[in-house]
Amino acid sequence: MADIEQQHIEAALKQYIDPFLQGDLVSNRCVKKIDINGGQVSVEVVLGFPAEGYKATLADALHALIKAVAGVTEVQLNISSRIATHAVQKGVKPLKGVKNVIAVASGKGGVGKSTTAVNLALALQAEGATVALLDADIYGPSQPRMLGVPGHKPESLDGMSLEPVMSYGLQSMSMGYMVEEDTPMIWRGPMVTQALEQLLRDTNWREVDYMIIDLPPGTGDTQLTLAQKIPVSGAVIVTTPQDIALLDARKGLKMFEKVNVPVLGVIENMSIHICSQCGHEEPIFGQGGGARMAEEYKVTLLGALPLDMAIREHGDAGHPTVIAAPESRITEIYRDIARRVAAQLSTQSKDYSYRFPTIMVENT
Numbered sequence: 001m002a003d004i005e006q007q008h009i010e011a012a013l014k015q016y017i018d019p020f021l022q023g024d025l026v027s028n029r030c031v032k033k034i035d036i037n038g039g040q041v042s043v044e045v046v047l048g049f050p051a052e053g054y055k056a057t058l059a060d061a062l063h064a065l066i067k068a069v070a071g072v073t074e075v076q077l078n079i080s081s082r083i084a085t086h087a088v089q090k091g092v093k094p095l096k097g098v099k100n101v102i103a104v105a106s107g108k109g110g111v112g113k114s115t116t117a118v119n120l121a122l123a124l125q126a127e128g129a130t131v132a133l134l135d136a137d138i139y140g141p142s143q144p145r146m147l148g149v150p151g152h153k154p155e156s157l158d159g160m161s162l163e164p165v166m167s168y169g170l171q172s173m174s175m176g177y178m179v180e181e182d183t184p185m186i187w188r189g190p191m192v193t194q195a196l197e198q199l200l201r202d203t204n205w206r207e208v209d210y211m212i213i214d215l216p217p218g219t220g221d222t223q224l225t226l227a228q229k230i231p232v233s234g235a236v237i238v239t240t241p242q243d244i245a246l247l248d249a250r251k252g253l254k255m256f257e258k259v260n261v262p263v264l265g266v267i268e269n270m271s272i273h274i275c276s277q278c279g280h281e282e283p284i285f286g287q288g289g290g291a292r293m294a295e296e297y298k299v300t301l302l303g304a305l306p307l308d309m310a311i312r313e314h315g316d317a318g319h320p321t322v323i324a325a326p327e328s329r330i331t332e333i334y335r336d337i338a339r340r341v342a343a344q345l346s347t348q349s350k351d352y353s354y355r356f357p358t359i360m361v362e363n364t
């Protein structure tokens with residue numbers, strides 16, 4: 001029998017189209033090593049995104065494909081994740097202790113941006129990443145309540161910098177920790193961005209793979225300045241299927257285009273209502289809006305969440321769905337979205353700056 005060659009194994013692996021990368025693992029440089037020893041084949045796969053909830057499915061699929069190659073008697077697979085640091089806007093300094101920042105934005109208020117942001121952060125963590133959440137929704141910081149730590153005050157160990165507030169394993173910071181909940185905050189444009197930048201840079205973030213930023217709703221000057229000044233590697237836009245919300249969401253896409261931040265995709269929230277009594281599905285706010293927008297603007301539809309009372313109840317009670325109902329269908333959707341967000345980011349250009357030593361040129 002002819003010997004098994006590397007290219008036979010590569011061809012077999014290429015047949016598997018990863019649903020999160022939307023491409024095969026060989027072309028996406030996730031296959032790091034192929035060892036062939038007689039009929040024994042061992043393959044090392046390193047994904048650029050966290051995938052605790054997906055590794056077993058992936059292993060089964062790859063195993064079957066390799067096993068089908070003529071001459072293969074034994075397959076050994078080693079699948080792991082390594083999260084790289086990705087490039088941010090030119091001229092913006094990356095954050096200490098944070099590999100990647102992902103901004104979550106919406107064209108208008110009330111579409112469920114904050115709820116989606118916290119569940120996305122917790123879902124990335126469930127997939128195996130170290131995650132932080134910055135609540136930049138300065139007009140209505142809701143993350144302290146959703147994380148179950150309202151009224152909590154961040155500690156300072158040195159009187160200069162702040163320790164992130166820990167909740168469910170997430171590192172978080174919010175203007176909501178600094179002021180009383182019922183204190184009206186009257187912010188003017190430059191004050192907002194300055195205060196937020198300071199909060200962001202003065203916090204001791206610890207080995208964070210992904211920081212999720214819950215931006216204020218809308219696409220005005222404040223949002224534009226934040227998108228310009230905060231070092232962001234990618235953005236996610238939350239929308240409801242209503243046409244008007246979609247029009248606003250398109251403005252969000254344009255805003256990130258303007259500041260050269262790649263849009264990783266769109267999340268459609270409240271996309272369908274499932275009747276808790278009879279299970280009937282009803283598209284209350286219209287159908288397929290997110291998919292239409294994704295197609296028109298050539299961005300990925302990252303996923304769609306139903307309008308479900310449990311999502312609101314869990315958030316209000318201070319334990320978001322990913323924590324309150326980890327085995328539920330909704331958590332599965334959030335984790336699926338989290339993997340897709342991280343996988344889309346992994347295909348963006350990396351930040352190689354840390355690899356190069358500073359070169360000093362001495363004039364003699």
Ligand SMILES: Nc1ncnc2c1ncn2[C@@H]1O[C@H](COP(=O)(O)OP(=O)(O)OP(=O)(O)O)[C@@H](O)[C@H]1O
Nearest residue numbers: 109110111112113114115217270306307308311312
């Ligand atoms: N998929 C969903 N199903 C049911 N309720 C939801 C869903 N998503 C969000 N909600 C609820 O909708 C309300 C608004 O959500 P949220 O505060 O996350 O929106 P937002 O876009 O961040 O709003 P704002 O613009 O005020 O910051 C909340 O009560 C939340 O619990």
